Amino acid sequence: MFITPAYAQAAGSAPDMLVQLAPFAIILVIMYFLILRPQQKRAKAHQEMIANVRRGDTVVTSGGIVGKVTKATDDAEIEVEIAPDTKVRLIRGMIVEVRAKGEPVKE
Numbered sequence: 001m002f003i004t005p006a007y008a009q010a011a012g013s014a015p016d017m018l019v020q021l022a023p024f025a026i027i028l029v030i031m032y033f034l035i036l037r038p039q040q041k042r043a044k045a046h047q048e049m050i051a052n053v054r055r056g057d058t059v060v061t062s063g064g065i066v067g068k069v070t071k072a073t074d075d076a077e078i079e080v081e082i083a084p085d086t087k088v089r090l091i092r093g094m095i096v097e098v099r100a101k102g103e104p105v106k107e
Contacts, residue, residue, distance in 0.1 A: 068080065
């Protein structure tokens with residue numbers, strides 16, 4: 001005649017589980033659109049920018065050095081002139097910004 005608490009709690013547990021998991025699913029979707037997707041777009045734009053570096057472009061490195069590209073090949077390194085008669089080899093991934101030829105310095 002008396003129903004034990006274990007049997008009373010077991011009834012209808014599947015819909016309750018879905019209701020409890022719904023907020024987590026919504027949070028994951030929001031995180032994807034607010035965090036992951038914009039970061040993927042920025043990474044793709046950075047890769048395109050690095051791939052389009054050509055001779056004569058002014059580049060800014062991650063260390064803050066501004067120089068002019070003197071030699072750009074298809075490999076992972078480019079040659080940058082940072083001062084008159086001072087050329088350094090630079091890994092393409094360390095380029096933060098590419099300025100077009102003759103573009104003034106941003107203030």
